[in-house]
Amino acid sequence: MRRSGNKPPYLRIAREIEHRIDTGAFRQGDRVPSIRQVAAQWGVATATATKALDTLRRRGRVVAVPRIGFVVAGPPALPRPEPRAGHAGRTVRAPSTAAVKDRNSERERIVRAAITLADAHGFEAVSMRGIAASLGIPTMSLYGLIRGKQELAALMADTVFGELELPQEPPASWRARLELAARLLWRLYVNHPWLTRITSLTHPEPSPNMLEFGSWGMSVVHVCGLDPAAARTVWWAVVNHVQGTATNLETQHAMEQHTGLTPDQWYDLHLPAFRAELSGAPQLDDRLEFDLTAFFEAGLRLLLDGVSVQIGRQHRA
Template sequence: MDRSGAAPPYLRIVGEIKRRVEAGELRAGDRVPSTRQVAEQWGVAPATAAKALNTLRQEGVVVAISRVGTVVAESAPRSFPPPRVPGAPRRRERRQPAPSAAPDGKRERMVRTAIAIADAQGFDAVSIRSVAAALGIPTMSLYGHVRAKEELAALMADTAFGELELPAMPPAGWRARLELAARLQWRLYLRHPWLPRLVSLTHPQPMPNMLRYGDWGMGTLRELAIEPDAGRFVWWAVCNYVRGTATNLEPQAESERHTGLSTGDWYSAHLPRFRAGMPSGALPTRPASPGDQSAFDLTGFFESGLQLLLDGVAVLIGRQRLS
């Protein structure tokens, strides 16, 4: 037993999560940190983290949902008595003010630092701990600005999309405008190869800069004389094509870091084995020269595929206008 009167670590975690619920930082249905995240945030053993979450479940504050995780219960109370520590004298506890909901310069600096880490080392290198280390501050001090890596990732993606300079007067013609929209997104992914994995077609983030880009791009389709549903599918197809192609950028960068070989050098080194395994003659008959990117250029592939996609859009528009 801790005779000093201090709460055991698991009760301190329980108290902090209750405080977030009481302050409205966590609402019914919101996910709470997982056992791994609790252990990382509070610097405790996984068993201690599990005990804290189990205590919250027993008290009806959270509930575990299959394939979702642990979330705040619909019936969770909105006020809690101070935690009672066995053997400790009762005392009035001073409530700590909730972190400000308004973002400040510290959060922006944290997000920019996370982006710099991802640009240099890949998204897997980003964590609350690595960002804190880069900033030279305690890890726990960042949790007043983001609750988990998932929230940090959303802020990173939206900040990156804020770099897009969208022309107020886009080029004339639907095709030129869609080409511009696709190339702007492609160039953004070239700058941030980790970004495509944070962009979802099925679970998009309603973030300001990402919504701004989407509204700007879909403005092109609103001017076409086609059905609204068809227009939306065109926009989604273009965005998903760009993102899908760009998912190769981060693995490409990672492979170059590990092997020291460019794409052209890789093809040069492996083309004989490719030809041996594919005797149909579809591959080039000679390897590319060292440093030659002609074997496979991802941006060239993107441009060629974009034209094929827009050719299909042109056919769709023609059919809709004739019907």
């Protein structure tokens, strides 16, 4: 076995800082020494100090917070033996069930506060400082529970997907099932327009509630009788139509605030210019009406009409 004294300096530094976290010298949300402080305290190069802190980050013991530095992410999930001489029999206990419940409850409070902020002011308004202010707690205390905005966004998305009420007995026909799935998803985006900012067709989050909806949706498509590849394409096309149309919801709200005009009023105001510039297009009515929900429904009908044609072709083949 390799003696601890022969370990590279960055590992010895990482272990000493980790020991301070385990013993409570550094608590959740506390700042740990900066790269410059580590270099000065342990007498090493800044590259070695950087490597030590990055080791702790990769182990999940600290997180890097912009303009603040590295802060403690939380205790380890499992008991860890105490390495110091004279304490061979001691271990750091795993968090109790009550502590885990309290931690989960606090995380849920943070996520719910973030959702409330996003619903009211958009995703750009969500920040650790804003959440902490709304909850009346120190900003630094959040970093021991949430590792940053990326993790927060994933938790927000999964939480709102948990609002979906999926029927135990869906409609019998494939078309009615897809219409239901699309409308459930559309209503979710209407209630939370910021959600389009943090959900991706190409990089979906493997989180429980989102996976449950995706699994339910794919099972819906399978009753179409299409081959698996075609069925996946149909489902992705439906999801993309909903999400793509929903990207306009947040923009519409911002434009209404900026201009003071609804979409119908905007079209009415600019109708003469539209007619002049679109002379080769179909004649525009005296009054143009544009409603995103109606547009979503019209697009869904066109999409499912195309699916119906594809199903008919495959059955005839």
